[in-house]
Amino acid sequence: MSALKENVDPPLKKKKPPRWSDIWLKNTKPLKHLVFSMPLQSQTLIPNFPNIDRTLLLSDELLLDVLSRLPLSQRNPNSLVCKRWLNLQGRLVRSLRILDWDFLDSGRLFTRFPNLTHVDLLNGCLFSPRDSGIMLTHRLVSMHMSSGFCSNCKFLQENMLSVQVVDKGLQALANGCPNLRRLVVINASEFGLLTVSEECLTLQELELHKCNDSVLCGIAACENLQILKLVANVDGLYTSVVTDIGLTILAQGCKRLVKLELNGCEGSFDGIKAIGQCCLMLEELTICDHKMDDGWLAGLSYCENLKTLKLLSCRRIDLSPGPDEHLGFCPALERLHLQKCQLRSKKSVRALFRVCETVRDIVIQDCWGLDDDMFKFASVCRRVKLLSLEGCSLLTTEGLEAVILSWQDLESLTVVSCKNINESDISPALATLFAILKELRWRPDANSLLVSCLVGTCMGKKGGRFFKKT
CATH class of the missing domain: 3.80.10.10 (Ribonuclease Inhibitor)
Incomplete structure (x- = not known):
């Protein structure tokens, strides 16, 4: 009898019908729509649901102020978060x-x-x-x-x-x-x-x-x-x-x-x-x-x-x-x-x-035809403080010296890629002028040695704070 009792299946329990509250708590999609429509004053009543976008509690003006403070490099990624952020980022574009x-x-x-x-x-x-x-x-x-x-x-x-x-x-x-x-x-x-x-x-x-x-x-x-x-x-x-x-x-x-x-x-x-x-x-x-x-x-x-x-x-x-x-x-x-x-x-x-x-x-940059005869006409400009020459291949050291020595207020000089300006032709008067300049950038050609020769001297420091090396 005991064996027979053990083989008898236990009676089936009746399954309770699902309650509406259980279904409502498991499916949070309707709840999201409810939360989205709630005013900010009732935010303390919102349960702690993990899938809710917290930024929805912020007004557009406040979120715009936050997004505007982010670096420009983050604007495109931020616009991919959601449609709301896309629209807000569009309002920031000027x-x-x-x-x-x-x-x-x-x-x-x-x-x-x-x-x-x-x-x-x-x-x-x-x-x-x-x-x-x-x-x-x-x-x-x-x-x-x-x-x-x-x-x-x-x-x-x-x-x-x-x-x-x-x-x-x-x-x-x-x-x-x-x-x-x-x-x-x-x-x-x-x-x-x-x-x-x-x-x-x-x-x-x-x-x-x-x-x-x-x-x-x-x-x-x-x-x-x-x-x-x-x-x-x-x-x-x-x-x-x-x-x-x-x-x-x-x-x-x-x-x-x-x-x-x-x-x-x-x-x-x-x-x-x-x-x-x-x-x-x-x-x-x-x-x-x-x-x-x-x-x-x-x-x-x-x-x-x-x-x-x-x-x-x-x-x-x-x-x-x-x-x-x-x-x-x-x-x-x-x-x-x-x-x-x-x-x-x-x-x-x-x-x-x-x-x-x-x-x-x-x-003067990359101008054709600027030779010594042309450049001498610049001597009429007596107030020059800055001169920059780049790509003036016809200008020579003598032509440069003849003009800039007449400028008493010259403070800055740049000579780059002027192949006919040779360091071997620098006169003592021109070297003295270099010494009192506030800024000197000297690279007439790729073989210029003036910068390395100035190491340990006062040239380029007497009249200014720095000497640019290029």
Whole structure:
């Protein structure tokens, strides 16, 4: 009987039906939605659930303040956390380069980045094949290109959006970004720019590519514009013309300009004079690859508050500058920067230094034709404190010495990659000058031994605190 009892199965227990509270506690998804909708005042009642996002207890303003204090390198990873963080990071973005025009045209730009102040539309206005392995790189633009490129064609001019499409995008941008401060655009008309001028009253910096005289009528309403870059003609890329008419319109409309760059622009004495007379706050003028008529240098004397003059990639300066009594000079000019210019005309170089006779800093980099005869015209600049020469292969030690010994205020000297300046030709007078300089950077060629020879001497320390070794 005992064996039989052991083989008998125990009676089955009835399984209790599940209670609603047990199911509710095991499945926390509905609870998450409940927690998300709870106000911050009830946060003490929230149970300790491990899968709840604690940052949801923070308001958007507080979380924005936290995210804004993180380094820029963490912004992209932070935007991948969740949709909320993605939207918040978009509100922190102030500067953006548009690569896809549809992103602007569809309106997604303003939803994703509502607080933009700096927008670059240059690459977005160009047709660029993404799958191409050929890259066109220019100092103004960099983009992919097809294999059918011809060097004799205006490549960008044939691969950019129409004026109507660009103007429509500018209108949308003006309505979506009323606090815009900086804009870069190509192939726009005066109507598109006029919309930006009227809607974006805080616009301070503008860069226009492929602009002409009529386009400049559209920025006359930019009363607060301070920095302007005009790119009219670029050889091999596109063609456009800015003349004295456009420069005069610009001068009369944008009277608060502080920095102005003219790239590939035409013009003459009248255009530069108008800028000097109207733009009284202009402090920096950059002229790149200009197409100006002879005699334009004399117009610089009307820029009474100009402090910095830069000439970049100019094939000529001014072949017929006129007599000295008509040239005048810039009374407030402090810095003269010449880079990749052709200094082959003695009249041009002499007139340039005459106009810039008040400069304190002279920087000359990779300029062709600067020999001893050309450099001697710089002796008219009696207030020079800093001289930097780089890539001046025709200048000799004698030519350098003849000029800098006449500068009583010289404090800093840089000579780099000037192969005809030999250390063996350094005279005692030049060595004495080196000894009283506050800063000396001397590397005329790769075989220069001057730095090693100065070890243990007082040269380079007598008049200053340091001697730079390169």
